[in-house]
Every structure is written in structure tokens, then in C-alpha cells.
Amino acid sequence: MSRAPTPAVDITAADGTPLMVCPPAGERHGGVIVIQDARGVTPYLRSVCERLAAEGWLAVAPQLYHRQGFAETSRDGGWASAATDMLSLDGIEIGADVDSARGYLATSGVEAANTAIIGFCMGGTVALASAARASLAAAVSFYGGAVSTPYWTGIAPLVELAPGLRGPWLGLYGERDALITPAEISALRAAAATSAGPTELISYPDAGHAFHSDDRPAVYRPKAAADAWSRALTFLREHAAAKS
Template sequence: MTDAPSTPVDLAAPDGTPLTVCAPGGGRAPRGGVVVVHDARGITPYLRSVCARLAEAGWLAAAPHLYHRQGITETPAAGGWPSAAQDMLVFTGAGLAADVDAALGHLAAAGAGDDRRAIVGFCMGGTVALATATRRPLAAAISFYGGAVTTPYWDGVPPLAELAPSLKGPWLGLYGEEDPLISLDEIKALRAAAARAAVPTELVSYPGAGHAFHSDDRAAVYRPDAAADAWARALAFLDSHLGHDSHLA
């Protein structure tokens, strides 16, 4: 008999922030909790699948709906990616921090303390992941091609190259070397900035991969080899920094 699959569900945090949450299937107790921060498109089927993959690996995943103040879950599909890149500029540093903290609070209520919580983000979510790890003492943070490396996106959130030396916990960056939104010089600058932090950091870059190379719902940009390697590294990073033998109560 096999375990029931992990299925994402939508619920509200105590403060009302909408979340997509996915727990390990088959009644398994989570090993810890991971906040998942979506890309500029919002809570898409792809993002839900990421939550399910994390849950299958044993983690309790919680993804805040960052567009909830605009009354939507994801950006209008008709607008495509260029529209989403503009839509994300409605966010503010204060609003992002509040929504991420609501997701962290949900994980804490499930029994995950600072040493059992991590954050992973994609695209602008990767930016949020690193920024969060400079203000909260999390066990790990992972950024898939987070932008705003040298020029900020939002008021109240400095560029990543400025923030990175202040990381409070281990950080892993996963970037494509052919990203039209993040130059090689910026990747190098972010790697050097993160290396100045007083915590373990690593930035891995992939030749032949561009922005959103992990998005398997976008054939034009998806790079299977880079995506598989990056995902394996992300899971290993979580295992290394949160992978205690015990589970959440």
C-alpha cells in the first residue's frame, strides 16, 4: 500500500493572509517547514507543484499569496510574462515581510521553530527569500534566480548585493548564466557579497540556462538538466541544515 499523495490546500493564516499549504502525504509528520515564495506570476499550478514536491520530500510547505491585496491569486494569464513582470511592482517591502511572516507563523504553529524553518523562492520570490534571511534567523534560504541584485524592485528592500553580507543563516543561490534579467557580472557580485556573510553561502550558476530555468510549465525557458541539478541541490541543502532525525510533533 502506498502513501496518499501530498495535495496542496488553500487556507488562511491567523491574520487572514491566504496561504497554499502542502503537508507530507500518508499521515507522515513533517521534518520541518519551508516557506515557498512564488515567481511574478503568483500561485500558479507550477508553484503548487513545487509545494507538493517539497511535501513529498518530507517538508511542510506554505506559500503566501502575495497578490491578495489586489484580490487575485495569480496574474491574468492573457497578459503573459511581460505583464507579470510589471504586476509584481505593486508589492512593498512591508507587505512582503508581513505575508512571509504570516507563512512563517503558520509553520511555527505546526511546531517548526527557527532551526526547523527555511525559505525558498523563485524569480522575485528568490529576491524575497534572501531578503527574509537577512531579517529572520532561519535555518536555510534558497534563491532560484532572484533578481534586483544591484537595482531594487521595491521600496524598503535594498538590492541583494547590498543585503547579502547581512545573511543570518545559510543561503544557496541557483542562477542561469544566460539570464537576460540578471547579468553574469551581477551573479559574480552577488556571489562575492554573500561570501562576506558570517554564515555558509554558495551560488551555483548554470551555463546554457536562463531565467526561470526550473519552470517546467514554460517550454521556452525550461532547462531539464539544470532544473534537476538545482532541485537536487536545494533538497540536499534543506537536508543539511534542517534534516534532523526528529519530526515535528
């Protein structure tokens, strides 16, 4: 049963990486690294961390834009600004920030067997790439792009990375995504199925990109969002929750 969420707080990791952290109010199942969409660490992402904390997870979100000097891309610039900022990132630096979040969870007493990752938009890309690079208990990608063409130096397209997944992976995609084609969704599903761990890719016929973003009425699809979130929580509990 979920509890009332606790507010997310901003801290600085020992290596200097800014992190947003949200501790669970009650019993802790494990830890989840939460990776931002292209807009950065927004109020929406804070709400995601708080929702995970309400479900018993220690949530930590690295601020991937900290080298650019901000946490959240310009709201005035809209999606065009976010896309430009996203492409300014570097794969090696992204990996370092994810590892900083993993280190924070480890020093907070979260075992590797109970450490998961979840990401949205470009964060979904990072979640899969991280799960192919390191052993994680579970990884969840909400509409992660760069399926067949890479975003960043140092991170290959997802169809190339997916066969090397080192643990369980869940993909959640919209079939009306203007950035990810149905053919790419099918190819990613097939590629992930060849990995050693259990994988599943769910696609929603009436949803497009960012369908979980409840702060964006134009793209938010409540039915798909609710089903995807429920599946994500179930997946995390099944693969990453500490056994009592």
C-alpha cells in the same frame, strides 16, 4: 525517499493572509516557506509545494498578490502583466506575508531551527531578503533578481543585503539570464561569501531565467533544473531538517 505528494490546499491565516499549504504524507523534517515567481501562486508553484511535501516538508506559500485581489497574475497578459503586477508590491507588506507564513509553521509545531525558505524569480529575491531580516535555518534563491537595483521600497538590492545574511543561503542562477547579468551573479556570489553563515551560488552556463519552470517549455532546462532541485533538497536537509 520521497513519497507520493499530497494535494496543496488553500487556507486563511489568523491574520487574514491567504496561504497555500501542503502537508507531508509521512515523517516531517520541518517547514519550508515557498515564495512565488512574478506570476503568482500558479499550478507550477503548487507543484513545487507538493514536491517538497513528498520529501517530508510542510510547505506553505503566502499569496503575495492578495492585496491586489488575486492569487495569480493574468495568463493572457503574459510576462508583461506579471512584471507590472510584481512591481506593484511593497517590501513591508511582503515581509508581513512572509512572517504570516512563519507564524503558521510555528503554530503547526515547526521549530525555528527547522524553518527554511525557498523562492523563484522575485521569490528568490524575497528568500534572500527574508534570510537577511530574520533567522532562518536555510534559504534558497532560484534566480532572484534585483541584484544591483531594487524592485520594491523597503527591500535593498541583493548585493547590499547578502553580507547581512543571518543563516545558510544557496543561490541557483542561469548564466544566460536576460534579467540578471553574469557580472551581477559574480557580485552576488562575492557579497554572500562575506556573510557570517555558509553560502554557495551555483550558476548554469546553458540556462536562463526561470529554468526550473517546467510549465514553460521555452525557458525550462531539464538538466539544470534537475541538478538545482537536487542541490536545493540536499541543502534543506543539511541545514533545516529535524534531527532524529
